[in-house]
Amino acid sequence: MYQYHPEEGKSSSASDLLLVVFFVLVAVFMRPIVDFLSAVPAPFGGILKIAMMLLFVGICYFFYAFRLCSYRYTVIHAPRRDDEVDRFGNKAEWPWPVGTVVIEKMVSNKGRIIDEIAPDELTAFVGPEEADAYFAAHPEIRRSALQKERYCRPFGKKTSYLIYRRYGSLRAAAFRPDETFAAHLETLLRIKAEAEQ
Numbered sequence: 001m002y003q004y005h006p007e008e009g010k011s012s013s014a015s016d017l018l019l020v021v022f023f024v025l026v027a028v029f030m031r032p033i034v035d036f037l038s039a040v041p042a043p044f045g046g047i048l049k050i051a052m053m054l055l056f057v058g059i060c061y062f063f064y065a066f067r068l069c070s071y072r073y074t075v076i077h078a079p080r081r082d083d084e085v086d087r088f089g090n091k092a093e094w095p096w097p098v099g100t101v102v103i104e105k106m107v108s109n110k111g112r113i114i115d116e117i118a119p120d121e122l123t124a125f126v127g128p129e130e131a132d133a134y135f136a137a138h139p140e141i142r143r144s145a146l147q148k149e150r151y152c153r154p155f156g157k158k159t160s161y162l163i164y165r166r167y168g169s170l171r172a173a174a175f176r177p178d179e180t181f182a183a184h185l186e187t188l189l190r191i192k193a194e195a196e197q
Contacts (some may be wrong), residue, residue, distance in 0.1 A: 002034055002180060003073065004073045004074075004181045006070065006071065006152070006176050007072075019063065019067070020163060022168055026125060034049075048137065066105055069106065071104065073101070073104075074102040074103075075101050075102075076094050076101075097118070099118075099122065099192070100116060101116070101117040102116050103115045103116075103117075103175070114151075120166055122188065122189060123164050124162075124189065125160065126163060126172075127163055128158050131159070150174045151173055151174060152174055152176040158176055160175060161174055164191075
C-alpha cells in the first residue's frame with residue numbers, strides 16, 4: 001500500500017495571521033457596516049444586506065475548502081508480506097484487493113473515503129503532459145461529463161487523470177499524485193493489460 005497526501009494549499013504562519021486579522025477586522029467593523037446598510041433606502045438596503053451576508057458566507061466557504069480540506073490518495077499495489085500480523089497475531093490483510101485506488105477527503109487531518117476505484121474498473125492513467133491529447137482522442141469521456149470527479153483543489157498544469165469505467169461509462173478522476181504513486185498506477189495498468197491479452 002502506498003499513500004500520498006499532497007501538501008497543496010497548506011498555508012504558512014503568515015497566511016494564518018492574515019486570516020486572523022481579517023476575522024478581527026470583520027468583527028470590529030461589522031456594526032458600522034450594518035448601521036450604514038440600515039440607512040440605505042428601503043429596497044436597496046435589504047438587497048445590500050443580503051449581498052453582504054452572501055459575501056461573508058462565500059468567504060467562510062473559501063476558507064473551509066482551501067484551508068481546511070485536502071485529499072489523500074491510496075493505492076494497494078502489492079499484497080502484504082507473509083510475516084506481517086495484526087495486533088491479535090493473525091495474518092494481516094488489506095481491506096481492499098490489490099489494484100484498488102482509494103481516495104479520501106481530509107478535513108483537519110480526519111479522512112473520509114469518498115471513492116474506491118476497483119482494479120477491474122481501472123482503464124488508464126493520464127499524466128498532465130498528455131491530458132489534452134488523450135481527451136481529444138477520446139471525446140466520449142468529455143461528454144460523460146463531465147462525470148469527472150475532482151479530487152484535488154484547483155485545476156492546473158500538474159493535474160493528472162485516472163480513467164475508469166463504472167456503470168458502463170468512462171469517467172475521469174482529476175487528482176495530483178506524486179511520481180511514486182503514478183509509477184504504481186502505471187505498473188498496475190500494465191499488469192492488467194498483460195493479463196487481458
